[in-house]
Amino acid sequence: MLLKMALGSSKKSIEEKVKFRILLSVALIVLGMASIIISIIFEHSIPSDFFRGFYAGTGGGLIGAGVIMLAMNIVLLKNKEKLKKTEIEENDERNKFLWSKASSLSFLITFFSLYGGLLIAGIFNIVVFYTILCLAAAMFFIFLVTFLVVRKIY
Amino acid sequence: MKNRIIELRKEKRITQEELAAAVSVSRQTIISLENGKYNSSLQLAHKIATYFSMSIEQVFIFEEE
DSSP: OHHHHHHTOOOOOHHHHHHHHHHHHHHHHHHHHHHHHHHHHTTTTSOOHHHHHHHHHHHHHHHHHHHHHHHHHHHHHHOHHHHHHHHHHHHOHHHHHHHHHHHHHHHHHHHHHHHHHHHHHHHHOHHHHHHHHHHHHHHHHHHHHHHHHHHHHO | OEEOHHHHHHHHTOOHHHHHHHTTSOHHHHHHHHHTSSOOOHHHHHHHHHHTTSOHHHHEEOOOO
């Protein structure tokens, strides 16, 4: 379902999509709370301050994003005119085209930047070199899998 | 691909916003179509042609590249 929504082939109405997003924002809030609770309960088990801060920080961020998303979608669901405008914006074929163009271009830029980083890192640091190599390989692998999945759909 | 959207829209005396709402796209899409920056899908071409009570070929001018 998520893949279909991402590819824009979902036949759901805008009301259903907004309701799904409300559920998603509640899930974000719960996940954020869980993250903060973990950072408090396992305060002494978590080895460094950085990771404690990371759990608490991402938890706070998730709660904040969840609350904003929840409020926006509840308001949207009650306003029919805004809902119609959002539906048009989301289903607008030019917006989908722009999204697809920007995605493929950003993939290419990222991939070539990684390759540039790989060339530089090879001279200075072997650990960074292998990290970038793994990232580039993972990116290419994800691209191939996504391509095969999309080819099956269309 | 060229099109006659501006001409037909002016003949019918409707705004870009009204045409956009009638064919369920954003106003920006109509602007890009009119400027020839964006080529519409077959579905949108059909909607626009139907809106002007014409065939697709009468609204959109296909050119071999």
